Amino acid sequence: MSPARTYVHPDREDIALPRVLFALSEPLRLAMVRKLADEGEVDSVELGPDLPRSTLTHHTGLLRESGVVFVRAQGRKCMISLRTEDLAARFPGLVETVLAGYDADDAPAAGEDAK
Amino acid sequence: MSPARTYVHPDREDIALPRVLFALSEPLRLAMVRKLADEGEVDSVELGPDLPRSTLTHHTGLLRESGVVFVRAQGRKCMISLRTEDLAARFPGLVETVLAGYDADDAPAAGEDAK
DNA sequence: TTGATCGTGCGACTATTGTCGAACTATTAT
DNA sequence: ATAATAGTTCGACAATAGTCGCACGATCAA
Numbered sequence: 001m002s003p004a005r006t007y008v009h010p011d012r013e014d015i016a017l018p019r020v021l022f023a024l025s026e027p028l029r030l031a032m033v034r035k036l037a038d039e040g041e042v043d044s045v046e047l048g049p050d051l052p053r054s055t056l057t058h059h060t061g062l063l064r065e066s067g068v069v070f071v072r073a074q075g076r077k078c079m080i081s082l083r084t085e086d087l088a089a090r091f092p093g094l095v096e097t098v099l100a101g102y103d104a105d106d107a108p109a110a111g112e113d114a115k
Numbered sequence: 116m117s118p119a120r121t122y123v124h125p126d127r128e129d130i131a132l133p134r135v136l137f138a139l140s141e142p143l144r145l146a147m148v149r150k151l152a153d154e155g156e157v158d159s160v161e162l163g164p165d166l167p168r169s170t171l172t173h174h175t176g177l178l179r180e181s182g183v184v185f186v187r188a189q190g191r192k193c194m195i196s197l198r199t200e201d202l203a204a205r206f207p208g209l210v211e212t213v214l215a216g217y218d219a220d221d222a223p224a225a226g227e228d229a230k
Numbered sequence: 231t232t233g234a235t236c237g238t239g240c241g242a243c244t245a246t247t248g249t250c251g252a253a254c255t256a257t258t259a260t
Numbered sequence: 261a262t263a264a265t266a267g268t269t270c271g272a273c274a275a276t277a278g279t280c281g282c283a284c285g286a287t288c289a290a
Contacts, residue, residue: 005256005267017216018140025137026248044267052250057268059248076257076266091216093208101132101206120237120286141278159237167280172238174278191236191287 005073007064012086015067020091023066024098029059033068033082037099041081044071120188122179127201130182135206138181139213144174148183148197152214156196159186 024030032047039046048056060080063069070081087095139145147162154161163171175195178184185196202210 017213018142018145021136021145021213022140025133025140027133028248030133030136053267054251054269055249058250061268062247073256073267078267091212093212094216097206097208097212098132098136101209143278168237169239169281170279173280176238177277188237188286193237 005078007071007073009064009070009083010067012067012089015083015086015090017091019066020068020087020094023063023068026059029063030098030102032059032063032080033095034099034102036069036080036082037084037095041079044078044080047080120193122186122188124179124185124198125182127182127204130198130201130205132206134181135183135202135209138178138183141174144178145213145217147174147178147195148210149214149217151184151195151197152199152210156194158189159193159195162195 024033028048028051035047036042044056044060047060051059060069060071060078063080064071067083067086070083072079082095084095139148143163143166150162151157159171159175162175166174175184175186175193178195179186182198182201185198187194197210199210
């Protein structure tokens with residue numbers, strides 16, 4: 001058999017806060033993480049159906065290298081999942097808090113000035 | 116009298132999550148926010164005593180424009196404070212969670228492999 | 231008023247980032 | 261084997277970010 005595609009991931013202890021925050025500071029990537037938190041492991045293409053493949057690879061690679069997601073090859077596709085446990089161990093509550101803020105960001109806070 | 120220095124700050128509702136995360140993703144700025152959380156309002160120079168002034172202005176300006184800090188002129192100095200209430204209203208727990216992770220990041224978790 | 235001090239704005243430079251097409255490799259189906 | 265498909269890598273490009281010297285305006289002390 002041929003060497004299947006492999007992916008390098010940082011160890012849990014090596015996940016660094018600034019890099020994680022940077023990864024989450026990009027609207028596209030933040031939306032990806034939102035989807036991953038909602039749906040668990042998904043096919044990479046679901047994270048950006050309209051994006052050029054090379055752009056998608058770029059963002060998933062950045063999320064992987066910063067320790068936010070885990071990537072595994074599945075046939076010719078690749079599956080992406082949040083490193084929920086590692087992130088919770090290292091920065092408890094961070095992802096939850098950020099995603100809560102993400103919702104607040106474009107959810108007009110029902111009954112405030114909602115249209 | 117002359118027009119005292121004024122600073123533009125985004126309204127609370129206009130504070131955007133990605134910008135906040137980006138502001139916090141820079142180690143220097145993260146350290147600044149850490150100090151602000153600990154000490155309240157401080158003289159800007161305390162946030163980076165060794166930095167060139169123009170570099171310091173750059174970072175405080177970015178923190179201000181992203182809605183993380185409030186800046187006011189005090190004589191010829193300028194005082195910086197965290198916009199704690201605004202941030203808590205918009206992204207509850209975010210700053211606390213991030214700073215908790217910041218501590219975990221360079222505090223070797225006493226008794227682990229601490230030298 | 232004069233001079234010292236502090237922050238700001240500008241400009242230059244370098245490094246990083248995001249976007250994307252094109253060529254390449256791996257995997258699957260026929 | 262051959263063709264089709266999915267992801268990766270590379271290179272180019274524009275945009276953005278970080279650093280810092282320098283000149284300028286504001287502020288305060290004498």
